[in-house]
Ligand SMILES: O=P(O)(O)OC[C@H]1O[C@H](OP(=O)(O)OP(=O)(O)O)[C@H](O)[C@@H]1O
């Protein structure tokens with residue numbers, strides 16, 4: 001296993017900047033949903049770090065749930081357009097205020113499919129909170145309510161985002177130098 005420093009092109013978002021923005025997002029969500037109970041649904045696995053930090057900054061009553069979808073092949077870096085639900089929710093979302101929590105929106109296929117499915121289950125409201133948005137890469141439109149950072153079209157890793165399943169634990173977002181990365 002290579003040391004990430006061997007292929008780190010740059011630290012795009014350092015830990016302090018990430019945490020500051022996540023604190024702001026938590027405050028914004030707390031304001032917008034004051035007096036309401038919310039359900040945050042994390043899309044495994046990339047969204048996990050973001051979810052666990054974000055909920056520490058939300059002060060309205062909340063529950064968490066998890067879904068898993070498969071849109072990229074193992075080790076793949078391009079969306080296949082086809083999204084499969086591999087782990088569904090354990091609860092009803094009918095009449096609930098739902099926030100989908102994601103690490104990144106790239107082509108938009110993952111969230112477009114999840115939204116289409118969840119809309120059929122009659123939530124009171126449904127919105128998206130994403131830490132990163134690679135706007136230039138969008139292939140399908142998804143309505144994003146909360147965005148941490150808009151980022152350029154570069155393959156990033158760390159803070160939930162993997163390269164071949166590793167490096168999710170790093171506390172910052174880095175850019176991969178694909179010429180120096182060897183699987
Ligand atoms: O907008 P899209 O082009 O659909 O890409 C975004 C999705 O891709 C990544 O997940 P991935 O499928 O790699 O799974 P992971 O979260 O387990 O790493 C990321 O966590 C998003 O869920």
Ligand SMILES: Nc1nc2[nH]cnc2c(=O)[nH]1
Pocket residue numbers: 104105106154155156157161162163
């Ligand atoms: N790790 C990682 N996963 C992604 N999924 C979609 N875009 C990205 C990205 O830039 N990095």
Ligand SMILES: [Mg+2]
Pocket residue numbers: 046161162
């Ligand atoms: Mg991933």
